[in-house]
Amino acid sequence: MREPVCFISTDADGQLFVTKEAKDILDEITQPVVVVSVVGLYRTGKSYLMNRLAGQQTGFALGSTIESKTKGIWMWCIKHPCIDDHTLVLLDTEGLGDIEKDDEKHDTWIFCLAVLLSSTLVYNSLGVIDNTALKNLHYVTELTENIRVKAQVGSDDDSSTEFMRVFPSFIWTVRDFTLELKRDGQSITADEYLEGALVLKPGCSSxxxxxxxxxxxxxxxxxxxxCFVFPRPTKDEDLMRMEELTEAELNAKFLEQAEVFCNYVFNSAKPKAITGGQTLTGNVLGSLAEVYVExxxxxxxxxxxxxVEALTQIQNKQAVDQALQIYREQVSMSVCFPLDPLELSDIHRQAEKKAIYAFISISFNDCEQKAQMELMKQIQNEYEDLCAQNRNQFLLVCKEILKHVFTSLDEDLHDGSFIHPGGYLKYRNKLQCLTKQYRAETNNKLMSEEVLSEYLKEQEKFDMRILLADQRLSEAEKREEERRLQNEALHQQQRALKEKNQLQEQMLHDQERTYKEHLNETLQRMEREMNRSKEDNERxxxxxxxxxEALLKQGFQELADQINKKIKSLTDEMKKDEESKPSTLQKVVATVSMAASQFLRGIIPKAININSIGEG
Known part of the structure; x- marks a missing residue:
């Protein structure tokens, strides 16, 4: 994106909606997204920080009057500067506290959406962190009223543990900071400054x-x-034209702190994830925004x-459809019938691999692998159709060669050229010679032996007629020749059967490879999600x-005891998750195996050693 677009706006009735332009952009992003949102009171310089993160001087609109410039939420998607195959999504939100707004709830929803959609939330303010600054951040106290983690009424939805798992990391940027970072005569860091401001005040008054x-x-x-504290970026008279200023005209300390801030965000902000460690891609982020806004x-x-439930239905159908479309497109670019079965198998493998990768990128919360099994089934049907088309093309080619090679023999048979003493030997020699020629011209092409078998079976009536009519042969010779014909017919059947068996073995090999490819991708994704979930729990x-520890030091014993209960509960949960991990993965193996066996004939339902997946 060369410039930001409006992501979430308001209609004529003041209702929020996700813009089509932004949704279309996000739909094209199948990479994991790192989402950084900035919130804060209007006219505090939020947009300028976002432009710095985008590596641009201009982009998000900067206001130079007392009016709020940004309306709704604006989005800028760029390549992540530090993480390969990831997209950095910057969200600049409408300034909070604008006195011209009619809907008091509007700011709350903007703040909640920023929290729900981002992996890192930047709160921007002016001056210092004091009681007034904290009062201006009252939206935090309303989060439990305006966001739920669990759907069931009466569930432990207000648990701070649940919120912590899914909420973004928090950065407080303090602009135009003029004080010294000192406490009790000792230098402190900006982080210590923030934490000091968050120390609870003793007492129980309202x-x-x-x-x-x-x-x-x-x-x-x-x-x-x-926490980051920024000095004033430039002289008062130049603040209104920040977009025009060169870096040489800006405060060097401001630029230095801005660079530290950007590097921290680039290196520490994680991809957006939700419950269970499921990382969001751009298209899922767009759908998630629509669900929340609705x-x-x-x-x-x-x-x-x-x-999550709504996204599961939306994304997984889309994932199957798009992955299947990718498979078809890849195949259509490479297939030109007839093809050697091994070449067709390789085309299928390459196309299927890209389709599975696309599915894994787009799908969401496919816990029971139903969508993935549907994709496997659909691709298998497509491949079987391709194989059938390939066989039919080879069938036509081989029949044309057979017609060309055996035309002279058919004409001789029609003219009765072999119905005379010694005619059988002449017929047999010509048949053998033409059979050899046919095999040379078909050169072991697919279906060549099956086509030949059908032709030779039709010739059997001529074999016996010519044999019996040949008076030059004795009865003993005729009986011997009958036995030879039977043996030849048996050998030809075995040739045709071998050809069929080779095709069947190739198909079974392809099915086994398909099964392992899907299973590998499933297990790898589950491993990533489990690791991310574990990281979130550890955090x-x-x-x-x-x-x-802080509450105990500050003398809040009762609050510390409440925290201790949550620590024990979380520790028990993490231990249970770790213990159940092998059985969970094994259950997935069994589920995929059982489902695949229903339409992949070469797959026998069984429990496979997880460590062996991917071998061979």
Whole structure:
């Protein structure tokens, strides 16, 4: 993308909607996406930070008046500068707190969508982090009211553990920062400055509770927190023309901090993932945004579990259709019948591999592998049709060669040229000579022996007629010749059967290869998702342990005890997940094997050693 486009806008009725232009762009992105959103009060310089991340001086609109410039959420997709085969999606959100807005809930939904769609959330503010700044971030305290993780009413949906798993990492950028980073006379880091601002205030009055609510929200919902402080970028009179300024005209310390900020985002922001470690691609991100926005439009609370269910249906059908289309396109570019069976098998293998890769990229939450098995079945049907077409083409070619080679023999038979003493030997010699010529011209082509077998079987009536009519042969010679004819017929049947068996073996080999290819991809994806889920749990666990330690130091024993219960629950869950991992993978092997055996005749349902998958 050369420039940003509007991603989520509002219609004439003030309702949010995902724009077609942005959705079409995301639909083309089958790579994992790293999504960075920026939120904050309007007129705080959010858009400029996003432009820096895009490596551009201009792009996201910068306002130079008291009016909010960005409306809705704007999107800019670029190649990730540090991670191969990943796309960086930058989301610049409408400024919060614009007094001209009519809908008080609008800002809340913009903030919630930024949280739900991003893997890293940047909150941008001016001045310092104090009580006023925390009050301006009151949207954090409303997250549990406006976002649900679980669909079932009464489930443990307000658990901070659940939110931490799916919420993005949090970066607070403080602009126009003029203070020294010192506390009690000692230098501190920006991160220490943030964490110090999030220390809970003792007491239980309503005022203190309000002050602590945002602090607790940030501590309980965002496992990873980071802070950057930026000095004023330039002189006051130049702020209105930031897009025009060269780097030489900007504050060197501002540029230095901007570079540190960008490098941190590039190297630490993870691909967007949701429950179970499932990484999102661009097309899934677009569909996810539509699901969330539709929930908001209908007056419902966006629910991650419901979104996953909806996405599963949307994405998996699309994944099968697109993967099948890719298979067909790849095949059509390479197939020109007739083809050597091994060459057709190789074309099938290459096309299927690309189709499976596309399916894995597009599909979503195919836990029971139903969509993948449907793709396997569809491709197998396509391949069997290709093989049938190939056989028919070879059949026509071999029949043409046979007609050309045996025409003279058929004419002689029609004229009765062999019905005379000594005619049988002449007939037999010509038949053998032409058979040899036919085999030379067909050169072991597919279907050549089957076509020859059919022809020779039709000739049997002429064999016996000519043999019996040849008075030069004795009865003993005729009986001997009958036995020879029977043996030749048997040998020819064996040749044709061998040809069929070779085709069958090739088909079974292709089916086994198909099965292993699908199984390998499935297991690899599950392994990646399990590892990502484990990383997310470890990140949450580390955050909980730090939070417990901090609460104990600050004297909040009751809150620390609550955290301890969550730590124990999470630890037990992680242990259970690790113990069940082998059996989960083995169950997948058995499921794929059983399903594949229904339409891949060469696959016998069985439990396969997971370590052996991919061998051979």
């Amino acid at each position: 005022g203190i509770e309000r002050l602590n609510r945002t602090r607790l929200g940030l501590r309980n919902f965002f496992a990873t927190r980071k 929930a908001i439009r209908s007056g419902k609370v966006p629910c991650l579990e419901n979104a 949450v666990l580390e955050a909980k342990l730090k939070e417990q």
